[in-house]
Amino acid sequence: MVKEGISTAVIKRLPRYYRYLGELLESGIERISSGELSGKMNVTASQIRQDLNNFGGFGQQGYGYNVEYLYLEIGKILGVDKKHSMIIIGAGNLGQAIANYANFEKRGFVVTGLFDNNPEIYGKIVRGIEVQSTEKLKDFIINNKIEIAALTIPKNEAVKVAEVLIDAGIKAIWNFAHVDLNVPKDVVVENVHLSESLMRLSYNLTNDKKNTEY
Amino acid sequence: MVKEGISTAVIKRLPRYYRYLGELLESGIERISSGELSGKMNVTASQIRQDLNNFGGFGQQGYGYNVEYLYLEIGKILGVDKKHSMIIIGAGNLGQAIANYANFEKRGFVVTGLFDNNPEIYGKIVRGIEVQSTEKLKDFIINNKIEIAALTIPKNEAVKVAEVLIDAGIKAIWNFAHVDLNVPKDVVVENVHLSESLMRLSYNLTNDKKNTEY
Numbered sequence: 001m002v003k004e005g006i007s008t009a010v011i012k013r014l015p016r017y018y019r020y021l022g023e024l025l026e027s028g029i030e031r032i033s034s035g036e037l038s039g040k041m042n043v044t045a046s047q048i049r050q051d052l053n054n055f056g057g058f059g060q061q062g063y064g065y066n067v068e069y070l071y072l073e074i075g076k077i078l079g080v081d082k083k084h085s086m087i088i089i090g091a092g093n094l095g096q097a098i099a100n101y102a103n104f105e106k107r108g109f110v111v112t113g114l115f116d117n118n119p120e121i122y123g124k125i126v127r128g129i130e131v132q133s134t135e136k137l138k139d140f141i142i143n144n145k146i147e148i149a150a151l152t153i154p155k156n157e158a159v160k161v162a163e164v165l166i167d168a169g170i171k172a173i174w175n176f177a178h179v180d181l182n183v184p185k186d187v188v189v190e191n192v193h194l195s196e197s198l199m200r201l202s203y204n205l206t207n208d209k210k211n212t213e214y
Numbered sequence: 215m216v217k218e219g220i221s222t223a224v225i226k227r228l229p230r231y232y233r234y235l236g237e238l239l240e241s242g243i244e245r246i247s248s249g250e251l252s253g254k255m256n257v258t259a260s261q262i263r264q265d266l267n268n269f270g271g272f273g274q275q276g277y278g279y280n281v282e283y284l285y286l287e288i289g290k291i292l293g294v295d296k297k298h299s300m301i302i303i304g305a306g307n308l309g310q311a312i313a314n315y316a317n318f319e320k321r322g323f324v325v326t327g328l329f330d331n332n333p334e335i336y337g338k339i340v341r342g343i344e345v346q347s348t349e350k351l352k353d354f355i356i357n358n359k360i361e362i363a364a365l366t367i368p369k370n371e372a373v374k375v376a377e378v379l380i381d382a383g384i385k386a387i388w389n390f391a392h393v394d395l396n397v398p399k400d401v402v403v404e405n406v407h408l409s410e411s412l413m414r415l416s417y418n419l420t421n422d423k424k425n426t427e428y
Binding site: 016079082103108178194201202204205207 | 225226228229230232233255256291292293294296298306307308310311312314315317318321322323361362385386388392394402404406407408409410411412413414415416417418419420421
């Protein structure tokens, strides 16, 4: 049972809770107190209790949290309890890195297509997936009901490709191109701007701010 | 002249300002008003004025901002006006993607070393840099006064390698491994947790929250 109006700050922390709870589960730990979780996660116990209270009734005084239950519930909130079909546009190093990352599939993100505009790599197989021409993009999305597209191409091509994606009915774009995409209100964009991340690192290095969480 | 105590929210937006100003500069635009910048960046003009006021005296009423001056000043604040020596540990697809990304070097991040623990790729050249054994890591950092290490290796190896890096005097870790690193107070860590990014996308897709900026 999720309360309405959970703050974006809490939402931002959920994937981290999910990761930690998954690790606990793998280690065979069934229950954990907010205090123990606090020690592991470097977040105060009261913050953890506050955060997890948003999802109602998971913890019990003096008893702790049921790790598996909490893991599954947070998974549902994050939408990783369902399979999501994903394609990657840009089969360079970054695109291949994502295609090769088995953990995404474990969390329900199933890569079914890999596209590039370089004919020299058409037909190349990456983790069982054949690189295709971006010309086939639109039909592939429609025929295979693809939800998510990872965009790992240079920024000068990204805007145009995003238009094709939206036209074909894609629901979410995981954007690694260093450009802001203008998309309709019903399309999700999640940006990964690596050079901005590197500049934040540089800022903290230059200004002696250490370990800042953004 | 930077005011003390700039909020992390402002700092977080700086790389984006820097990117837009850089693009304006490349297009030969010398002056821009907060209104015009607002239209491009999808941030309100008043937010832009507030943000940039933190850095004192850049704008003039009815005259706009001097693009080059603002670009250079923000660059100084971000620390990208200086060269930073960087190495990459993990010469897989992700490590190679970073090594190949010429824009980082343009912003002063000069990759001088590439390390891996897979003997099969020792000697491989990526963008002029030879892949070396991680056994040579410590000496290389010390001898070449390396500031930044990008960690593009699996999480089970990352903690141990981070200890070597810190021991050798590295100042900042750009961490792509999906694990939280415990580092001394004087070492900067900037995390890029791709699977958490993908889960935020999934959350927004599942809960119909579109284009949320975190």
